[in-house]
Amino acid sequence: MPTNKLEYPIPRRRTLSDPLAAALQPPADESPLARELRLKAETDAKKVSDSIDDMIRQERNDRKRSKPEVSVLLLGQSESGKSTTLKQFQLLHSPSAFHAERIAWRAVIYLNLVRSIRRILDALAPESDALDDHDDGDFPETASVIISASGRPPSAILGTRVSNYDTYRRKLEPLVELEERLIHLLSSPEEDEATHLGPTRTDWELYANLYKPNENIPPHSPSYSLNGRPAPPALVIPYSKHTPPILSSRSSSSGSLAASKGKEIVVHTSRNWKKPFALGTKSKSPKSPLSGEIEGWWEDPNDPVHILNACAPAMLEMWRDVQVRMRLQEKRIRLEESSGFYLDEIPRITAKKYIPTDADVLKARLKTMGVVEHTFSIPSGSNRGVEWRIYDVGGARNQRQAWAPYFEDVNAIIFLAPISVFDQVLAEDQHVNRLEDSLILWKQVVSNRLLGSVNIVLFLNKCDLLQAKLEAGVRLNQHMISYGDRPNDYDSVSKYFRNKFGVIHQSFTPNKERELYIHFTAVTDTRRTATIISAVRDIIIKGNLRNMRLV
Ligand SMILES: Nc1nc2c(ncn2[C@@H]2O[C@H](COP(=O)(O)OP(=O)(O)OP(=O)(O)O)[C@@H](O)[C@H]2O)c(=O)[nH]1
Numbered sequence: 001m002p003t004n005k006l007e008y009p010i011p012r013r014r015t016l017s018d019p020l021a022a023a024l025q026p027p028a029d030e031s032p033l034a035r036e037l038r039l040k041a042e043t044d045a046k047k048v049s050d051s052i053d054d055m056i057r058q059e060r061n062d063r064k065r066s067k068p069e070v071s072v073l074l075l076g077q078s079e080s081g082k083s084t085t086l087k088q089f090q091l092l093h094s095p096s097a098f099h100a101e102r103i104a105w106r107a108v109i110y111l112n113l114v115r116s117i118r119r120i121l122d123a124l125a126p127e128s129d130a131l132d133d134h135d136d137g138d139f140p141e142t143a144s145v146i147i148s149a150s151g152r153p154p155s156a157i158l159g160t161r162v163s164n165y166d167t168y169r170r171k172l173e174p175l176v177e178l179e180e181r182l183i184h185l186l187s188s189p190e191e192d193e194a195t196h197l198g199p200t201r202t203d204w205e206l207y208a209n210l211y212k213p214n215e216n217i218p219p220h221s222p223s224y225s226l227n228g229r230p231a232p233p234a235l236v237i238p239y240s241k242h243t244p245p246i247l248s249s250r251s252s253s254s255g256s257l258a259a260s261k262g263k264e265i266v267v268h269t270s271r272n273w274k275k276p277f278a279l280g281t282k283s284k285s286p287k288s289p290l291s292g293e294i295e296g297w298w299e300d301p302n303d304p305v306h307i308l309n310a311c312a313p314a315m316l317e318m319w320r321d322v323q324v325r326m327r328l329q330e331k332r333i334r335l336e337e338s339s340g341f342y343l344d345e346i347p348r349i350t351a352k353k354y355i356p357t358d359a360d361v362l363k364a365r366l367k368t369m370g371v372v373e374h375t376f377s378i379p380s381g382s383n384r385g386v387e388w389r390i391y392d393v394g395g396a397r398n399q400r401q402a403w404a405p406y407f408e409d410v411n412a413i414i415f416l417a418p419i420s421v422f423d424q425v426l427a428e429d430q431h432v433n434r435l436e437d438s439l440i441l442w443k444q445v446v447s448n449r450l451l452g453s454v455n456i457v458l459f460l461n462k463c464d465l466l467q468a469k470l471e472a473g474v475r476l477n478q479h480m481i482s483y484g485d486r487p488n489d490y491d492s493v494s495k496y497f498r499n500k501f502g503v504i505h506q507s508f509t510p511n512k513e514r515e516l517y518i519h520f521t522a523v524t525d526t527r528r529t530a531t532i533i534s535a536v537r538d539i540i541i542k543g544n545l546r547n548m549r550l551v
């Protein structure tokens, strides 16, 4: 394999024709005593110079330590709730910025809604039975596709036929084109994930345990900048198996659906995806100084809201159709549990003057790619503001190699493990149970030597969905044999998970002194999460002070 050796010019030795070299030369007739004195003087000068270097280094370290700065890394698998937790931090600590951006999330929310509609249409399609039976290794976004014990989605060949299926397809056809347009507005269509990622292996554990900057990360990977940290981050809008390729023609509906392939769209943060939908560009007020009436995006005939608004009655009818619900149930698709679920709010979301609420933004799903950094100044008791840096990482398997460079100077980790996912598989690998993946990831994080002195807070997340799932009769022991015949209620199951994660920490942490803080969370719930975040803030600040005294 060719090596990429850097070649530096070799400095030429100074010759005696060089006046400086000549001046530095000892005199030709130097006596032994003069030589001894000269060498001693040189040694003393070197000592002084070294001690000045030491002092500078020490001051720099002291400054770093006393600087009120905390860095927190949000870790966990994809869809565990990391970005949602970050949004809650923003809502608490920079609410005006959060509110200013709310309107820009309209595009993502529309896209989430349109995709839910597409997923229903795909599930209803008569040919989808055939697709279920032919495992082509390409799996749709699976947050709510529940896998049977055999590891395959249950086929429903003898299932309910939806009599209005053709009508729904025809009436909702404009949404196919709208989906393309929204993706186009939010993304750089020529880019796909493969062009932005490093190796697909999760080799960060190896990296972290043997950390040497710039060694294990391919230096030429476009995901990394010169300091070994990832290059500017990107966001990914998940693209379903049945989403048509961009700019596909509006051909016969079933054709365009079946022909499309699983792919993910990349939205670079540097591209500022929020801009096309930001308030400033879309709303000029007032429209008329006399009437004081506000002009907004609803006045623009090209705004996506018009198609959504026109399709709203058909969307509503389809979502309320008993046959449709039966068909989804037969296929064990629980859209209520999936990311970006707005089907219960169609009239509100599709209204012409719809403005997303805080709760809508928290529910919006936009997959993170790379690492996104946010800074907040958070007051701490009587102290002046402490600067918090929060890093939100992409949690999908092919994103995890970007985590390691952040392990070096992080003060705390908030690890999110969704515990409602015990019957689901990873979107990126249908052979891996999501909860198993979380447990493995947890073990890798807590056993990591580089993170030995880092405070760890564990969020056992999606408790609201866990409760709903258990109440709907889904049994944990069918997916985790070790649960045995314990009661299938929320209290017992949540305690079981707390114990399971706690034991892994206890057994594998390299730092037996480290305390683990565990919270049951539903990070879409603002009130509950605000209380948890303030408790976590105190824990992290205290832990940080303790560590600073020890170093
Ligand atoms: N009901 C419910 N939904 C949640 C909860 N936490 C997160 N979600 C939703 O789950 C989806 C995924 O959450 P994200 O915060 O985007 O997940 P992530 O961990 O950042 O995922 P990646 O960016 O792919 O790594 C979003 O639509 C959230 O609104 C929760 O506790 N309850």
Ligand SMILES: [Mg+2]
Residues within 6 Å of the ligand: 082, 083, 084, 366, 367, 368, 392, 393, 394, 395
């Ligand atoms: Mg994210």
